[in-house]
Amino acid sequence: xxDSSALYIHVPYCKRKxxxxxxxxxxxxxxxxxxxxxxxxxxxxxxxxxxxxxDTINTIYLGGGTPSLLAPEEALLLLNHLKWNFHIxxxxxxSFEANxxxxxxxxxxxxxxxxxxxxxxxxxxxxxxELAVLTRIHNGEEAINAVRLxxxxxxxxxxxxxxxxxxGQTPASWRESLQRAVDLRPHHIxxxxxxxxxxxxxxLAIKSRQLSRCDEELERDMYLKGxxxxxxxxxxxxxxxxxxxxGYRSRHNQKYWNGNPYLGLGPAAHSFNxxxxxxxxxxxxxxxxxxxxxxxxxxxxxxLSIEQKCQELILLGLRRKEGIDxxxxxxxxxxxxxxxxxxxxxxxxxxDTRTLPFKNSKHNRLLTVLHKRLCLTRQGLLLYDTVCEKxxxxx
Ligand code: SF4
Numbered sequence: 050x051x052d053s054s055a056l057y058i059h060v061p062y063c064k065r066k067x068x069x070x071x072x073x074x075x076x077x078x079x080x081x082x083x084x085x086x087x088x089x090x091x092x093x094x095x096x097x098x099x100x101x102x103x104d105t106i107n108t109i110y111l112g113g114g115t116p117s118l119l120a121p122e123e124a125l126l127l128l129n130h131l132k133w134n135f136h137i138x139x140x141x142x143x144s145f146e147a148n149x150x151x152x153x154x155x156x157x158x159x160x161x162x163x164x165x166x167x168x169x170x171x172x173x174x175x176x177x178x179e180l181a182v183l184t185r186i187h188n189g190e191e192a193i194n195a196v197r198l199x200x201x202x203x204x205x206x207x208x209x210x211x212x213x214x215x216x217g218q219t220p221a222s223w224r225e226s227l228q229r230a231v232d233l234r235p236h237h238i239x240x241x242x243x244x245x246x247x248x249x250x251x252x253l254a255i256k257s258r259q260l261s262r263c264d265e266e267l268e269r270d271m272y273l274k275g276x277x278x279x280x281x282x283x284x285x286x287x288x289x290x291x292x293x294x295x296g297y298r299s300r301h302n303q304k305y306w307n308g309n310p311y312l313g314l315g316p317a318a319h320s321f322n323x324x325x326x327x328x329x330x331x332x333x334x335x336x337x338x339x340x341x342x343x344x345x346x347x348x349x350x351x352x353l354s355i356e357q358k359c360q361e362l363i364l365l366g367l368r369r370k371e372g373i374d375x376x377x378x379x380x381x382x383x384x385x386x387x388x389x390x391x392x393x394x395x396x397x398x399x400x401d402t403r404t405l406p407f408k409n410s411k412h413n414r415l416l417t418v419l420h421k422r423l424c425l426t427r428q429g430l431l432l433y434d435t436v437c438e439k440x441x442x443x444x
Contacts, residue, residue: 053139054104055304056131058088059315060113061333064151068184068250069243073317073331074114080333084315085123087340089130091314094345096134100322101312106135108142108301111165117147121159128164142167142206142300149195150186157202168199169208169237175229176222179215182260183251189229196233206297208237213271214263215243216255223271224278231282236297240275241290242268269431276427286407289368289430306365316346325352355381359444363437370406372424382444386423389443397439401426
């Protein structure tokens with residue numbers, strides 16, 4: 050039996066588009082019924098296609114978009130349809146993303162009753178001013194309420210997302226957001242540096258100097274402060290942007306990082322079966338049209354070459370505290386990474402095998418090796434892109 054797979058469902062609807070967002074979502078909800086019919090058809094079409102028809106599935110993730118815009122009965126029907134069509138067994142993690150600006154209207158208890166057992170709340174910041182810069186539909190008070198409501202509804206696995214590097218954000222306001230997060234004690238905290246895509250309204254506002262980009266050094270300090278505050282509050286830093294209380298790592302996301310197969314359903318969703326990856330068209334109407342004709346709605350499919358597989362091992366491995374599995378590397382690349390990358394590692398300052406992964410290297414080194422795995426030190430985390438780029442030269 051292959052390792053269990055993951056299911057991702059893309060819910061492409063938002064109340065309003067945030068100015069920095071590069072995910073595929075639309076704000077007209079009229080197509081929701083048509084989208085659901087198409088999604089159910091896509092589920093049925095995959096239910097008899099290997100490997101997903103044969104694999105066991107034990108993580109399901111509703112992302113978006115704004116899954117908390119779904120009516121509880123829609124969410125229940127969707128989960129039931131998935132259960133009828135796939136081998137969903139064992140202790141299943143069923144997550145959904147919630148926007149604090151919509152959870153007040155959403156009956157969280159009904160989601161829990163429907164079978165969702167993990168909620169990820171897109172808090173981003175607890176500061177009204179910063180949320181306004183990001184054109185989020187919620188304010189700080191609503192973010193706090195969303196976490197409290199989730200707990201009150203009975204969720205025992207609550208995650209929140211935070212963003213640093215927001216134009217105008219200060220070290221003090223970031224520390225306040227971190228402290229608020231710690232006080233609310235969610236089980237999982239993701240913290241992302243704000244990515245500014247040039248074609249988004251935020252990117253354009255920065256280009257036209259209406260807003261200023263956060264200073265790089267300040268952003269780096271905020272990242273380090275985030276790790277420091279959350280680690281001292283008992284969170285384990287297990288992935289470059291993710292921290293969790295013990296036993297609450299995201300099982301679903303770990304499957305991506307571990308290279309397990311995953312099936313993505315819905316417009317713009319990505320899939321990987323261990324050999325090929327493909328992605329669906331990023332257009333609700335086109336997606337529905339494909340499925341009207343009983344066709345799978347993917348836009349592109351590609352077979353991973355050995356070089357691409359090695360690249361994935363580097364990119365995904367170094368994101369995790371567990372690092373790159375050197376034995377797995379040998380199987381894929383038919384060679385020893387530490388030997389072939391020796392000159393590159395030297396160029397990067399060498400290894401510090403006395404430092405644990407993600408911890409501070411007294412010798413200011415970027416890489417360490419633990420249990421036959423090549424991992425980043427804390428200094429390495431700050432130079433993740435550079436280290437990946439250099440290591441990729443040996444492929
Ligand atoms: S709520 Fe999320 S998905 Fe929707 S526009 Fe904002 S950032 Fe994008």
